[in-house]
Amino acid sequence: MTAAPLITLNDGRTMPQLGLGTWPLKDREAEQAVGDAIGLGYRHIDTARAYGNEKGVGRGVRGSGVPREELWVTTKLDGKFQGDDKAIAGLEQSLKLLRLDYVDLLLIHWPLPKSGKFQSTFRTFRKLQQAGLARSIGVSNFTADHLRTLIDGTGLVPAVNQIQIDPTIPREAQRAFAAEHGIVTQSWSPIGQGGDLLQHPEVAAIAEQLGRTPAQIVLRWHVQQGLVPVPKSKDPERMRSNLDVFDFALDEQQLSRLAALSLGPDAGVDSDRGGH
Numbered sequence: 525m526t527a528a529p530l531i532t533l534n535d536g537r538t539m540p541q542l543g544l545g546t547w548p549l550k551d552r553e554a555e556q557a558v559g560d561a562i563g564l565g566y567r568h569i570d571t572a573r574a575y576g577n578e579k580g581v582g583r584g585v586r587g588s589g590v591p592r593e594e595l596w597v598t599t600k601l602d603g604k605f606q607g608d609d610k611a612i613a614g615l616e617q618s619l620k621l622l623r624l625d626y627v628d629l630l631l632i633h634w635p636l637p638k639s640g641k642f643q644s645t646f647r648t649f650r651k652l653q654q655a656g657l658a659r660s661i662g663v664s665n666f667t668a669d670h671l672r673t674l675i676d677g678t679g680l681v682p683a684v685n686q687i688q689i690d691p692t693i694p695r696e697a698q699r700a701f702a703a704e705h706g707i708v709t710q711s712w713s714p715i716g717q718g719g720d721l722l723q724h725p726e727v728a729a730i731a732e733q734l735g736r737t738p739a740q741i742v743l744r745w746h747v748q749q750g751l752v753p754v755p756k757s758k759d760p761e762r763m764r765s766n767l768d769v770f771d772f773a774l775d776e777q778q779l780s781r782l783a784a785l786s787l788g789p790d791a792g793v794d795s796d797r798g799g800h
């Protein structure tokens with residue numbers, strides 16, 4: 525059984541370097557997928573209030589038979605929980621749906637900078653961390669400017685920024701800023717939602733060379749750069765192979781062939797937009 529190595533966060537905690545994404549699974553499918561994934565060796569599960577599947581994710585976690593402290597569960601709170609300590613009730617509701625006593629990581633789902641509330645929301649997250657309800661706290665879909673505003677305004681540094689990344693959308697500026705501040709970058713849609721990226725001739729050629737699947741090549745690209753991908757699959761065979769990326773390496777030439785797939789610094793979903 526494969527296990528992802530642990531990566532150390534700036535709060536001293538350690539997180540498995542690859543997790544299972546659960547969007548857009550609904551409760552029943554999420555319960556099944558999470559149970560299957562944990563059985564295959566996954567120890568890190570990614571959900572969000574907005575996915576509407578925390579009940580199913582919690583059932584999968586609790587039914588897995590693996591002790592809670594060996595699992596990493598992330599959830600995210602979206603715009604309606606920003607500002608005025610609204611995140612307190614937000615996380616209480618998530619924990620009730622998950623039927624868990626704490627989450628390992630709580631993220632601000634989108635910065636929504638026009639509403640001007642992400643700084644106060646993150647201060648509330650700090651209170652939730654101090655209360656032991658969220659062991660680590662972070663953000664999602666933050667640009668380098670958003671991160672700077674957050675750190676300068678609150679004196680708090682998030683442990684994680686979860687953003688859309690794949691070889692065509694490398695987001696180097698965000699990653700560099702995060703690295704300078706000891707923030708770990710997680711990758712959402714890490715295999716490009718299973719679309720054209722996995723058919724790309726360059727990815728296919730490297731997969732052929734190494735006797736691996738295109739998804740494994742792309743996931744290996746993430747982990748080799750210290751990123752933490754959360755690929756979603758509801759298919760146990762795909763889950764198994766997506767996790768099986770820790771016993772081979774891409775060489776410099778293969779990494780630069782993948783770097784050449786970049787569509788430039790502005791590619792990808794605009795982080796001022798809401799979404800999943």
Ligand SMILES: NC(=O)c1ccc[n+]([C@@H]2O[C@H](COP(=O)([O-])OP(=O)(O)OC[C@H]3O[C@@H](n4cnc5c(N)ncnc54)[C@H](OP(=O)(O)O)[C@@H]3O)[C@@H](O)[C@H]2O)c1
Nearest residue numbers: 545546547712713714715716717718739755756757758800
């Ligand atoms: N923070 C945010 O704003 C945000 C936004 C989007 C997503 N996320 C998180 O990131 C996770 C992953 O992103 P995502 O679901 O958008 O995209 P993804 O993980 O890049 O791709 C998932 C898609 O690829 C397919 N797939 C999985 N493994 C495969 C393989 N080995 N070969 C071919 N196809 C494969 C899946 O289908 P099957 O299930 O049929 O295998 C699914 O359709 C989400 O589930 C969610 O937890 C976060």
